[in-house]
Amino acid sequence: MNRNNLFLGITVIITLTTLVAGFFDLSIFNTISANLVNWSVVIGLVALATAIISLMRMHVKRIMTRRREWFYSLYFIVVFTAVCSIGLIYSSRGQPFMYVVNNILVPLSTTIYSLLGLWMATAAYRAFRVRSIDSTILLVTGIIVLLGSTSFGAAISPVFARITIFIRLIPTTAASRGILISGGLGAIALGIRILLGVERGHIPGQSK
Amino acid sequence: MKPGLAVDLFVLVAVSFITIYFIAKSHDKKYYLRNIAGLEAIEEAVGRATEMDKIVHFIPGITGLNNSRSAVTFSGLEVLNYVSRTVANYGAKLLVTIRNVMVLPVAQEVVRNAYSSIGKINSFDYNSVQFLTDNQFAYATAVRSILQEGQVAANIMVGSFFAESLMITESRTSCRGDSDRWNYQRNPASFFYYYL
Amino acid sequence: MAGTWIAAICTLGLMSFVIKDSPLYRLAEYTFLAVGTAYSFVLSLERLNPVIITPIKQGKYTIFIPVALGLLLYSRFFRGKQWLMGFPISVTIGVGLGLSLKGIVSSEIVKQLSDTYTSIGSLEGVLIFVGVICVILFFYFSRSNTGANPPVLAVARKIGRVFLMIAFGCMFSNVILSRMTLLLGRIKFLLGDWLNII
Numbered sequence: 001m002n003r004n005n006l007f008l009g010i011t012v013i014i015t016l017t018t019l020v021a022g023f024f025d026l027s028i029f030n031t032i033s034a035n036l037v038n039w040s041v042v043i044g045l046v047a048l049a050t051a052i053i054s055l056m057r058m059h060v061k062r063i064m065t066r067r068r069e070w071f072y073s074l075y076f077i078v079v080f081t082a083v084c085s086i087g088l089i090y091s092s093r094g095q096p097f098m099y100v101v102n103n104i105l106v107p108l109s110t111t112i113y114s115l116l117g118l119w120m121a122t123a124a125y126r127a128f129r130v131r132s133i134d135s136t137i138l139l140v141t142g143i144i145v146l147l148g149s150t151s152f153g154a155a156i157s158p159v160f161a162r163i164t165i166f167i168r169l170i171p172t173t174a175a176s177r178g179i180l181i182s183g184g185l186g187a188i189a190l191g192i193r194i195l196l197g198v199e200r201g202h203i204p205g206q207s208k
Numbered sequence: 209m210k211p212g213l214a215v216d217l218f219v220l221v222a223v224s225f226i227t228i229y230f231i232a233k234s235h236d237k238k239y240y241l242r243n244i245a246g247l248e249a250i251e252e253a254v255g256r257a258t259e260m261d262k263i264v265h266f267i268p269g270i271t272g273l274n275n276s277r278s279a280v281t282f283s284g285l286e287v288l289n290y291v292s293r294t295v296a297n298y299g300a301k302l303l304v305t306i307r308n309v310m311v312l313p314v315a316q317e318v319v320r321n322a323y324s325s326i327g328k329i330n331s332f333d334y335n336s337v338q339f340l341t342d343n344q345f346a347y348a349t350a351v352r353s354i355l356q357e358g359q360v361a362a363n364i365m366v367g368s369f370f371a372e373s374l375m376i377t378e379s380r381t382s383c384r385g386d387s388d389r390w391n392y393q394r395n396p397a398s399f400f401y402y403y404l
Numbered sequence: 405m406a407g408t409w410i411a412a413i414c415t416l417g418l419m420s421f422v423i424k425d426s427p428l429y430r431l432a433e434y435t436f437l438a439v440g441t442a443y444s445f446v447l448s449l450e451r452l453n454p455v456i457i458t459p460i461k462q463g464k465y466t467i468f469i470p471v472a473l474g475l476l477l478y479s480r481f482f483r484g485k486q487w488l489m490g491f492p493i494s495v496t497i498g499v500g501l502g503l504s505l506k507g508i509v510s511s512e513i514v515k516q517l518s519d520t521y522t523s524i525g526s527l528e529g530v531l532i533f534v535g536v537i538c539v540i541l542f543f544y545f546s547r548s549n550t551g552a553n554p555p556v557l558a559v560a561r562k563i564g565r566v567f568l569m570i571a572f573g574c575m576f577s578n579v580i581l582s583r584m585t586l587l588l589g590r591i592k593f594l595l596g597d598w599l600n601i602i
Contacts, residue, residue: 003487003490006490007490007491007493007494008494010491010494010495010498011494011497011498011501012498013498014494014495014498014499014502015498015499015501015502015505016502017502018498018499018501018502018503018506019220019502019505019506021502022210022213022502022503022506023209023210023213023216023217023506024209024210025209025210033502035466036495036498036499037274037499037503038455038470039469039470039473039495039499040273040274040310040470040495040496040499040500041274041455042455042456042467042470042471042474043310043470043473043474043477043492043495043496044272044274044309044310044474044496045448045451045452045455045456045474046456046470046471046473046474046475046477047309047310047312047313047474047477047492048309048445048448048449049478050309050312050313050477050478050480051306051309051312051339052339052445054312054335054338054339055338055339055340055341055441057335058335058338061335068357069430072430072431072434075431075434075438076434076437076438077438079434079435079438079439079442080438080439080441080442080445083438083439083442083443083446084442084445084446087442087443087445087446088446088449091450092443092446092447092450097446099407100439101439101443102407103407103408103410103411103414104410104411104414104435104439105436105439105440105443106411107411107412107414107415107593108345108414108415108418108432108435108436108439108440109343109345109436109440110586110589110590111414111415111418111419111590112345112348112349112375112418112436113345113371113583113586114583114586114587114589114590115375115418115419115421115422115587116371116374116375116579116583116586117580117583117584117586117587118422118587119374119375119378120374120576120579120580120583121580122378123374123377123378124576124580134565134569137566137569137570137573138569138570138572138573138576139573140573141569141570141572141573141574141577142573142574142576142577143577145573145574145577145578146577146580146581149577149578149581150581164574167570167573167574168574169528170528170531170532170535171535171566171567171570171571171574172570172571172574172575173532173535174531174532174533174534174535174536174538174539174567174571175535175539175567175568175570175571175572176571177516177519177520177532177536177539178535178536178537178538178539178540178542178543178564178567178568179539179568180512180513180516181512181513181516181517181536181540182539182540182543183280183512184508184509184512184513184516185223185513186283187279187280187282187283187504187505187508187512188220188223188224188227188279188505188508188509188513189223189227190279190282190283190286191279191282191501191504191505192224192227192228192231193227193231194282194497194501195501196228196231198231199282199286199289200321201285201286201288201289201317201318201321201322202285202314202317202318202321202493202497203317203321203490203493203494204317204320204321204486204487204488204489204490204493213510215514215518216506216509216510216514219509219513219514220505220506220509223509223513239546240546241545241546242545242546244545272500273496273497273499273500274496274499274500274503275500275503275504276503276504276507276508276511277504278497278500278501278503278504279500279501279504279505279508281500282497282500282501310496313477313480313489313492313493314493314496314497316480317486317489317493320486334480340437341437341440341441341444342440342441342444342445342448343436343437343440343441343443343444345436345440346436346437346439346440346441349433349436349437350433350437353430353433356425371579
């Protein structure tokens, strides 16, 4: 048996075991499946260092070759090392680490999340031009739903709220379900292709 | 059988058999596939990046391989295979940025196999597939920074994305490149598929 | 007090991007990267104890199997031994495929189809049913829109496209509203908690 078929065989056996455990109440399969899921978590944890090594190599290379704005890479390594040290010495629940998280990470995350509104507005400014019927429909629907969801729209007319409810109830539901069903069928087809060995790009040493 | 799952199992088996049937038939008969603008745009984007001597940037989604969204990540990795072969054929430069730890070695193997399949294994560099960070928006910020350096001519994103995808595609105006973004999931930003 | 100032400087640093890409923004960006990565790294290292070390102390030595598989991923750094990575990759992909196939069938196909079918009794249900069929046909790629194909397919695709555009417009508006709420929250923090203006 060559290596590629061995790896494919492992994938098939594990997939079928997990599927059988998902559909049938057989204690042996449930136990094996639970263990396999736990194993994949452990593999991910042990593999963490490969990702950190890759990241550090990239930044160290930028510093050594004095690439543009290399000092930011130095700053990254210093801050990363400092925060990791704080977390490992005082634990992630310790006050120093929580201080860093609450006063640096949380405000930064929330700010980025909130800036998405601005980015959406700029994207809409470019995208919402009446170039075709499609963009017109998108623009008109967006405006109606925006007005229908705010007190400003209610002050103009109660019709906006009623149309918004209709839009949310019918076209949005239908489109969402259609997209999910189509995507789900495609995902199953892709899974079958991987299990049959048609798609082998992820297996080491495999070339088509 | 677990209660209430008979229909699910039937659907899974039926769709699987239909898929297997058409895969078997496809060896004898060439099926018509209508033009998918996104696929054609990939080759065009890689060609443009080669002419400009700049990088093709690819993201195979931000979720991992051991959860219910792994199927979407697999689809991203399959397109990465295609993009890698196209990039290798054209002799362009590829940069793949990864958010999930387990996707990193798989993506590296996908790209390596793609280069190897067309006999250009010497052009492959493991550093072309990089892990940036595990944090969703920190990852998007890092990708924006890469795109704005001006060395990226094409940005291709195929896989599982959420709100951070909007951040990344909005940096397109700065890098003056092109951006193809596919995301079949029902999330708020998916409408940009039609306008990028 | 110092914490509020640090949070405010970080917030303003990231927001400064709206005006111009500046060193303050770059510092805030790299701080975000470094702290975010370190946070995930520390949490992952702390998970080593309950997931690996505790089972070993309890005598569950089978945990050495996934540990060994995870260590095989480092074979990437040894010339000629990269093929060993196939073992952990195959296990991870097998688990992922199994979980996703089961999850997708249940949540994305059967549930959606059954909800669509059971609601047909009303006018809204019929409209949703027609919409779902048209959207699915929109993603049917192996027939062209023209030529010797049923014109109903072209019509269904057009209707599907209209449904999709309306849905995307609605989703866009919903997201704009929620993000603007968050933006107002940050502005309130800056003007209230930091500058005590409001």
